Amino acid sequence: MDSFLPVQVSWTPQTAASGSDFYPYTNNAGTVAGISGGDFCVMAADTRQSFGVGYLINTRYQPKMFKLSNGSVLGTSGFYADGLTLIKRINQRLEWYKHAHDKEMSTPALAQLLSITLYSKRFFPYYARVLLGGLDLEGHGVVYGYDSIGSYEPCLARATGSGGSLIQPFLDNQIYRKTPLGILQAPHTLDQVKAVMRDSFTSATERDIQTGDYLELFIITAQGVDVEKYDLRKD
């Protein structure tokens, strides 16, 4: 900073909301979750896209997870158009990286790139709740959770989006295994994690009206990324 004078912020949603009816965000909702295992990572998201207020469903199948490399997957929820724009920017940076270094970007590096990209729009944020899942440099599963302006941390299991608050406590219980006896760190197999993920979403769909239709699982292992699709309630 060159000066101690207050920085003039060119635009904030708050001033626009009070000054005029212009509001450039829409909440398309949806839920994303990720669980990391010893040598795998499972990312999951429902495929319903809804239109903010008004109980409207835009489409029952609009995938909101994107494979960025052989070792990492990005899930978005919130404002879908911002999510798409974010993906576009990230993908371009990945391509430049590939040409410059002749290799794919690692998941931890990608996590940092995502953070600075989000922070670059600190005062006009991407209204996207994102989750990055993949394998780290040692081949261990990892999930990074974000807020919409770039604060992030790696975690074992994370859920975000409209049904996030319903799923997160369940994951805390089933994955972190926190009990009054201490943390019961059970080794999680891929099948166990997939079951927890599917049951999380069928349960969230029961109670969150913006989550539903189909569930997509992205399973990231050293062999690559597998996609599985399951039914969810459609009401």
Place this chain on the structure above:
Amino acid sequence: MVSRVDVPKGGFNFDNYQRNLILQEKGFSLPKPTKTGTTIVGTKFKNGVVLGADTRATGDTTVMDKNCFKIHYLAPNIYGCGAGTAADTDKITKMVASQLELHRLATGRESRVATALTALTQFLFRYQGHLGAALVLGGVDVDGPHLFSVSPHGSTDKLPYLCQGSGSLAAISIFESQWRENMERDEAIELVKEAIKAGIFNDMGSGSSVDVAVIEKGRAEVCRGMEVPYPTIQKVDSYKFKPGTTAILSESFRNFVTITEGDAMDIS
């Protein structure tokens, strides 16, 4: 000694209204009442009326009740589906049901749908739209089958088929394309089920299953969960906790009854 007890006169109490407005200005917002995003419909058929409703109750985007009952009893021959603020629809249908019952006992005659309609509209009009109750009212009386809709401000519409609630646009599209005059009982039930299903699937505020009420001369039938269009998806795993998962840190027992051994009873 105080011998008189002040019994509340009944009705609504507005004592806290001004206070709440001031609190709201200071940033304490009022608790949100449960507004049921809803699909409710009704249609006439050859010799009666069919009413239908979904069973989801929502609070914002959360499902508060997966199987709530939105078809309210008003009289043995009159039922009303409620949309809008759940508390208001529950309360006013109960109040009118009680009025109608007293009226029946006083006159010894079957209730008329028009009586229920007048009671509802006059009550809602008095509250100038502050009671968020939208109803589909149906019944059969001495004049035959009747179907009405009532809006929160107290206006009414009389139509051969109608829908209300957030899913009404989805439901009315079914009626506008498939409704016919003088349908048979089964056809009418089928059409009502289709209309409610259109609401359940296309309106996020509506969901779960279809409740139906069929009212004919001398017969009213309420069918809870007539159709469950989407069965609950079975869980892959079981999440039962093993006994002993919750740690017992300390134990203490206390006797609440002191047993005293006395002399044996004389039974000679």
Place this chain on the structure above:
Amino acid sequence: MEVGLKPGEISLGTTLIAVAFDGGVVVGADSRTSMGGSYTVNRVTDKLTYVSDRIYCCRSGSAADTQAVASIVTYYLQLYAIQHEEEPPVRVAASLFQELCYKNKDALSAGIICAGWDKHDGGSVFGIPMGGSMHKLPYATAGSGSTYIYGYCDTSFRQNMTKEETIEFVKTGVALAIGRDGSSGGCIRLAVITKDGVQRHFIPGDQVPALGVI
């Protein structure tokens, strides 16, 4: 202060016409009831409302307010008929509407035309616009659609029209307004009120004259 519609209130964005002729009146209206300006709640509404055997009112504004006012007036006219042992005159009905609308102007959103036949004045038409004034007129128009047909009424209205001519005048007026006003539409409903009673006409949507369609 007059009130507009309250949030979520159902409104009769409307076209209403009432015309007196020698021996009676013809009243006409469209049939659309809408909510929030875009959704048609009822496409076959009857806005021509009975208040006594030979007096009808045409309702515009809030559906709830006008239905409540009309039912109160109906009640008073029933009382009048019993007490005076004769049918109430149209001017009495109109005065009741006027008084209710004026005294409750702060709470009501109602524009009403009161028209009918009585033995004193024959066919007569009273306009009671928002605010609660009363105007005895040879003919009256009201509702959002009426603004589109001032020119038509000014050029086409003639004194001493026959019953058939009056019906045609009203029908054409409503059809023209339906064609231009988004809040009016559906069918045309007419009522011809004479000494002999009320004769109702119904013109379904597909038979409404398509005027001004290029």
